[in-house]
Amino acid sequence: MGPSPTFDQFGTSPTPDRGGKRSNPDFRLHITPLHFFFPLRFPIQRKLKLAQVHKQRKAKRKKLFISRVLAMATNTQDQQSQAGRHQEVGHKSLLQSDALYQYILETSVYPREPEPMKELRKLTAKHPWNLMTTSADEGQFLNMLLKLINAKNTMEIGVYTGYSLLATALAIPDDGKILAMDVNRENYELGLPVIQKAGVAHKIDFKEGPALPVLDQLVEDVNFNNPIHFFFLQNLLIIELNFMLKNKI
Numbered sequence: 001m002g003p004s005p006t007f008d009q010f011g012t013s014p015t016p017d018r019g020g021k022r023s024n025p026d027f028r029l030h031i032t033p034l035h036f037f038f039p040l041r042f043p044i045q046r047k048l049k050l051a052q053v054h055k056q057r058k059a060k061r062k063k064l065f066i067s068r069v070l071a072m073a074t075n076t077q078d079q080q081s082q083a084g085r086h087q088e089v090g091h092k093s094l095l096q097s098d099a100l101y102q103y104i105l106e107t108s109v110y111p112r113e114p115e116p117m118k119e120l121r122k123l124t125a126k127h128p129w130n131l132m133t134t135s136a137d138e139g140q141f142l143n144m145l146l147k148l149i150n151a152k153n154t155m156e157i158g159v160y161t162g163y164s165l166l167a168t169a170l171a172i173p174d175d176g177k178i179l180a181m182d183v184n185r186e187n188y189e190l191g192l193p194v195i196q197k198a199g200v201a202h203k204i205d206f207k208e209g210p211a212l213p214v215l216d217q218l219v220e221d222v223n224f225n226n227p228i229h230f231f232f233l234q235n236l237l238i239i240e241l242n243f244m245l246k247n248k249i
């Protein structure tokens, strides 16, 4: 075995005693493709680094996206729980902010709500269809309108547990009359004890059944000539339109 090749034999280092010439004349044979690859090392490293940065950014974006989706889901849950809270108060407000609506209720509406209406509202909140009820602010607006126009005889289609009915009964004079109609007597009877306790039940003439036949009967009834000063109808637009078209009102 000959002497092992030295660093100098590969011609990578100029030898001073040979005038700076390379010791191995075949040094070119030792250049491998790796040597050509070497100058590319930095761009490739840069590319690898860029790819890594890109991957990190992608992961970050994905994380951000997931956190946003989670935040949206939490918001929706919040809104749903807010809606749940609003179900209790029969929220049908045009206000976009639940917090603002709640603030108005707490600071301005509930403190002015008559005691029987408060009781009926709380009783209705426990009912599975409580979303149908007139809200406290609507009830007070209704009460104010009736007083403003000095209404005596009114008509109401769609009573449910009677929140708007009670608001009306409390607003009209003692000899005033409300012709109230609903297909469901059971719900009306839920709220009836509160209405009776408030001392206004004598103003109410409740008719069970679909409103249209009752209205048709009224039109036929020659004895019914009481003027109706106020008509309250909730979510039953079709009935109203049908009746108006039929009777050319």
Ligand SMILES: C[S@@+](CC[C@H](N)C(=O)[O-])C[C@H]1O[C@@H](n2cnc3c(N)ncnc32)[C@H](O)[C@@H]1O
Binding pocket: 132, 133, 134, 157, 158, 159, 160, 161, 162, 163, 164, 165, 181, 182, 183, 184, 187, 209, 210, 211, 212, 234, 235, 236, 239
């Ligand atoms: C939105 S709720 C009324 C809420 C009520 N004004 C209050 O303040 O709680 C609608 C009511 O209309 C009643 N209804 C539905 N169809 C009817 C019909 N054809 N005639 C009379 N009442 C009807 C329902 O039973 C329901 O109680």
